[in-house]
Amino acid sequence: MHKLVVLLALAGGIAPAQELTGRWVVTADYYGTPVNIRLSLQQQGEKLTGTFQGDKLEGSLSGGTVHFVARDDDGNSATVDAKLAGGALTGTMVLADADDPQRPRKHSFTASKVEPRRGGPSRHHEFTPSVFYRQFSPFNKPVLTVAPGDTIHTTTVDAGGADEKSVTRVLGGNPETGPFYIETAAPGDILVVHLNRLKLNRDWAGSDDFLVPRAVDSDLAVKMKDAGKSIRWHLDLARGVATPEKPSEHLKQYSVPLGPMLGCIATAPSLAQAPPPTGDSGRFGGNMDFNEIVEGATVYLPVSVPGALLYLGDGHAAQGDGELNGNALETSMDVEFTVDVIPQKRIQSPRVESATHIMAVGLEGSLDDAFRTATASMAQWLADDYKLTPSEIAQVLGTAAEYRIGEVADRNAGVVLKLNKERLAALK
Amino acid sequence: MHKLVVLLALAGGIAPAQELTGRWVVTADYYGTPVNIRLSLQQQGEKLTGTFQGDKLEGSLSGGTVHFVARDDDGNSATVDAKLAGGALTGTMVLADADDPQRPRKHSFTASKVEPRRGGPSRHHEFTPSVFYRQFSPFNKPVLTVAPGDTIHTTTVDAGGADEKSVTRVLGGNPETGPFYIETAAPGDILVVHLNRLKLNRDWAGSDDFLVPRAVDSDLAVKMKDAGKSIRWHLDLARGVATPEKPSEHLKQYSVPLGPMLGCIATAPSLAQAPPPTGDSGRFGGNMDFNEIVEGATVYLPVSVPGALLYLGDGHAAQGDGELNGNALETSMDVEFTVDVIPQKRIQSPRVESATHIMAVGLEGSLDDAFRTATASMAQWLADDYKLTPSEIAQVLGTAAEYRIGEVADRNAGVVLKLNKERLAALK
């Protein structure tokens, strides 16, 4: 190392090669709103290459000062100047549109490096929640920081806010446990959540005898006009069944098998987006109310902010497809899950994987639109991971598609496209 | 028997009590259009009671002349006068609206009694089709008359009109085998079709690599823009799998299990309705393209004309949910089925029953509407057959509903609501 470099490094300025090289998360100030930008740097001596929000950049490091320019295919450019101090970058970016170069926009920013994946054994965390959030917000302070590969054991309150002791802890509306900060997770990654265990931890669930508007035609609406009262279900954990506590005449023998599931699992959306309520869903996951998000399932969600910020909640002891009552058998839950991070891979919508199937979840304002999104999302999956051509995608979907209706109770309807792994095994 | 009665009877006029008592099918002439009306008569001496299109009637039989008046709750009336001859009634009905009695409408009609259910053992029919119809029409001449309980063994051509020898017999568009006339089936009944056997009878099926418009969003539409070519599949009946005859690179090992199913099964709609094309579906069944209409399944369809007029066709060697390619693996089929009739019972939409599930099929112009129809139809089923109250219906559906997407390839989309018989066993 050149003496000057040593000097500068000692002065807190320059970084050794290994310091700049890597993935960074930039947080820029867009007129008062924070915005995350993806940055990847390779340092060779004073030369810098890499990508800035996916576009190629070239620049230099000189005396603790970073300068680079990135350009996209349309000729729009970003010119970045920053100081390196304490492992962080602080500076400005000037964005210029190719067709309006006279009006560049200047934003200040800070950037920090995505923490490297830690070595060593993965850890087990016991976490007892004390606060429950009602928005999938990137601004809530993480309740726990974990590493990829770590396992967390915790509990969730029911949709109405009551915990395993039937104590109401928070106003209802699917209050969530979390957010959990997962190290190394950066915008553009995928968060992987494997549900090791979903265990019921009390003996009752709340539901009702309503049918949601999306499920009724005008005749059925008239028939159901007096429905809508609360129904409390007894959860017989030993026998593995749920029964109405006070069954009416024809339901005296009626029971359903317990099928513990999580109605909500989400990452935080991006900083610039209004934090969604915990009754909502979208590309970030959320209140999907899909009854195959059960013990043993793996859920894949996009990472939009550093640490991903994972939320879980809205446990159901059992639920028919669609959550037709608006409420399923709402109850508290004992949850154990293991997290992982797949770096720099995009998914179009939430994915779920079971022992037998891969599943793409479409969440839109109507079943017709959710159906299209589920199909398009699975087509993307087959193109990305199985390298299928459009013609091949059509042939596989046409012969192997299995659709389930996930959810009709909330603002978004959910349709799930499932493919049996036996079909897929021959594609690899 | 009084002498006079004998005399009149000899004169070809009067009927003995057992002759008028029973269900009749009236075919009235509505300004040139034939219309079926349900009539049920009980004769006690000269006195007649019963129902006319569901409304109570009172009248008399006198000297071979029938006269009765039926009235509905709103005060609308039907006054019927007819002659009995050769076991048939011929006469006129005068319909008067309560709020417009000055403008009665007079229609001539003929009526014949619904044939009684025959005793004796049920029969097996071998039927080789020579004509294939392209509309589910009540006006096509029945190709075979069978009794409830009888079994028919026949074949169907593929959707393109080619038979088991690959000979094109008819223009494509789901040409059908049938119609079969089922004795005793009268408007207002249910036809029951149990599929004893669905056997493939040739070694190829035709399909394509297109995705139907309902399944693609705008991004996927662009990706699929060059798709749309024919794909021929080899059917390996011994191994029970289908494989593309000329597989492209990634599909060289791809195969799907054979799952022979009927895309079309229908009764004829009512006489006053325009006969639907065999690509259409509705309350009468038709081109439902639901991949659980397989060997072992039982299908329930409404009877709208005397004899029900059953059509079958559009065999698929295998089909993913929704028939996403527009074509499934289209092939000819060897079919054996047993028919039965449930008198005087209404269903809101087609029903399917398997060993494990009951299923209500909703067929409408969008998935959202088909979802509502499937739900409403199953609610009706639970009310009618299980005597559940609206509150109980909501509780059962909320905990036990399983939805499948049957069909997105045709004018109607299809959604199916399934209930596991294990849940239902406790309701009886």
Add this chain to the structure above:
Amino acid sequence: MHKLVVLLALAGGIAPAQELTGRWVVTADYYGTPVNIRLSLQQQGEKLTGTFQGDKLEGSLSGGTVHFVARDDDGNSATVDAKLAGGALTGTMVLADADDPQRPRKHSFTASKVEPRRGGPSRHHEFTPSVFYRQFSPFNKPVLTVAPGDTIHTTTVDAGGADEKSVTRVLGGNPETGPFYIETAAPGDILVVHLNRLKLNRDWAGSDDFLVPRAVDSDLAVKMKDAGKSIRWHLDLARGVATPEKPSEHLKQYSVPLGPMLGCIATAPSLAQAPPPTGDSGRFGGNMDFNEIVEGATVYLPVSVPGALLYLGDGHAAQGDGELNGNALETSMDVEFTVDVIPQKRIQSPRVESATHIMAVGLEGSLDDAFRTATASMAQWLADDYKLTPSEIAQVLGTAAEYRIGEVADRNAGVVLKLNKERLAALK
């Protein structure tokens, strides 16, 4: 003319050049189903060129025998051999697929020339209907043959079949006047119908107080549960208003301006398609129930069979958007219209033109789909007639689109995209 030619011509064989040159309509027999095919021939001596269903053909005429081969871009071929006699062609076509040439398909056919447009003044026809059809069928015998440019004056019965004297003439369901055969109209053309006059010809209309299912959410369905009775409206032709005959308390002063319109206007769909009921709609027009199909409007419909076969009916004295009651103010009508034919031009969906607007009608199973079809159809219109690029289409639609909901009462919903001609004037 060469002697030999004369000789052959006398022998009933050869045609003079002017006889073969022109557009023909081929009616082929596809395994029992008639199918129309477009044929255009140019004869130069014995040489034949032209197009067969749009594909280029080459062949020869020799001794009254026509032979030609047409090929499409994919290498599929049609080989035609026919005899000319009495101005008609009779023969066979052999169709061979490029990828399956071993299985050619042979169909017999007859063909006749599209009659040339007659010279001379256009005529006025008085037509009193005596039969009314309940399907838009290509198989109904034309009631009158007219030439492009001719004007027809006739009447229509109301949706329930009652005429201007309140006499029921036919079973209800939008019975139609027609079909009218328009000379020179051949498959692939556009039929133009200008409505010169729509005049009410009786003093009442029938309607009801129901709201169709598509218009009600579950709350409104409950509120409307007891509605559904007939409402008779008085048509005050002098004052130009309609009022309920027996108005309830709050409607004693209520009146609506008369706005006579045709609920149905259609051409017959193609021979191979099942004839649609007169309550249905589609690319052929039909029961569009669009309240801008009024006196002064021009309607453009595709021609699918020789003569177009124009149907009209379902007059409404007035109708709010969507025909929310299922019935509008249903009444008989006095209609005068002028027809014309635009040869060889395709439209994606029905078009309507008023003094101020051009309008594309989308008719699909949901409002969402009908909206897309209306937009796509207008985009096509702007591309075809105004030569706009996709970018320009987006700019014009984004700034000038006006949408109306045409129809929600029938199987298809209708959405109409209107563009003001003032905007379009600058595009030409």
Add this chain to the structure above:
Amino acid sequence: MHKLVVLLALAGGIAPAQELTGRWVVTADYYGTPVNIRLSLQQQGEKLTGTFQGDKLEGSLSGGTVHFVARDDDGNSATVDAKLAGGALTGTMVLADADDPQRPRKHSFTASKVEPRRGGPSRHHEFTPSVFYRQFSPFNKPVLTVAPGDTIHTTTVDAGGADEKSVTRVLGGNPETGPFYIETAAPGDILVVHLNRLKLNRDWAGSDDFLVPRAVDSDLAVKMKDAGKSIRWHLDLARGVATPEKPSEHLKQYSVPLGPMLGCIATAPSLAQAPPPTGDSGRFGGNMDFNEIVEGATVYLPVSVPGALLYLGDGHAAQGDGELNGNALETSMDVEFTVDVIPQKRIQSPRVESATHIMAVGLEGSLDDAFRTATASMAQWLADDYKLTPSEIAQVLGTAAEYRIGEVADRNAGVVLKLNKERLAALK
């Protein structure tokens, strides 16, 4: 006034009758989440009557201590105990469910009286915004407090955050001016906003040549695949037209009339609801993008929090129906409006009134659902304000409904049902 009362009053405790009588806004703490509850009190001596969230209450005032119990029809109860100090109430409410009385829920609360409507002349406010919000949040601090009847003159930035000087002030996404606090507005009221003036204040607008996914079918999606570039429009305020700055070949003469409108106008939703992003819409109004929200229009929105908290933004120089490009002609705006409050009246969805029409706006996840909501909302309007029965509502809507498609560019689609005031005049 009785001496004892005076004494107690002096002791800081009791309130004179006029102090407690009136409407109050209660803000309760539901496990950490603030919730507003409506309270209306009538004091007669020590006796208290009134309503608590709409349910009747009875209680007493004694020595500065308020105690009352409210009960609903199902037997659920609220027991309130509070101290009066400084014109405010502070205390607790205990909520007990009729069917679960053993688990009452206790919440602390504060309450303050809704300020009375001020006398005196209404005022004019000049307001220059310095902050622009990107959520319709009840938690943003009001920028100005005004009284019913007051007029505010202000400006809005464009959807991208640029002001009248083309200076970007805030990150895009429909940043809003406001919120304005309107005195006397309390949850359960209606806020009335009359737009006196909408004036363009710069000479350009930004748009693009994209078509939103909701508008394209799969064919049009393929045609539009390369569209999506920015289009800048020149606003000629003198001539009143907009033209593309760099028109392509066929648009060289194209212009559209200026039609300044507000894409966004909203009240804040309730405290317990996650604040919606400014691209969203709902019962609170928001990003409705309806091109009849223009100068001269009056908008009615529900009040969900004290002061209503009015937001405005997203000005469009012109917009075709639906905002098909995703962006309209986005520009900054000079706005003058007058506010008013209608106390204690509920509306189902936003309402707009012009000189000629009343309009109910339906905003849902699909056009089909938005259509239903618009219809149901107008039905409610006719029932509430015109006292029409369900039968009368059906007759009026069936004959007078006019539907417009407001918006297809955002998460919610918008359909508007308009009724001409000429029809309605006869109903009053």
